[in-house]
Amino acid sequence: MADYEAYEINEADIDKVIAYLKTVDPEHATPEDGIAFLEYYQTVFHELSHTLSDEEMRKLYDEFAKKRGSEN
Numbered sequence: 483m484a485d486y487e488a489y490e491i492n493e494a495d496i497d498k499v500i501a502y503l504k505t506v507d508p509e510h511a512t513p514e515d516g517i518a519f520l521e522y523y524q525t526v527f528h529e530l531s532h533t534l535s536d537e538e539m540r541k542l543y544d545e546f547a548k549k550r551g552s553e554n
Contacts, residue, residue: 491520 496516503511503519531539 489524491517491524495520 496513499516499519500511500513503515530542534542
């Protein structure tokens with residue numbers, strides 16, 4: 483994984499999270515909450531990559547790929 487580039491939070495992602503928060507928790511749909519949400523899940527996924535087996539990670543990816551495929 484030498485070509486791995488660390489994720490950097492950007493305005494477009496913050497805007498998407500704010501839009502989502504407006505639907506589920508309007509009181510907390512602020513740029514600060516959007517950034518906090520992205521930072522939290524960045525940490526969660528990083529931790530998962532260290533605790534899940536390759537097979538478990540593959541299962542998560544396969545679930546994602548199946549869902550993504552059904553949306554197209």
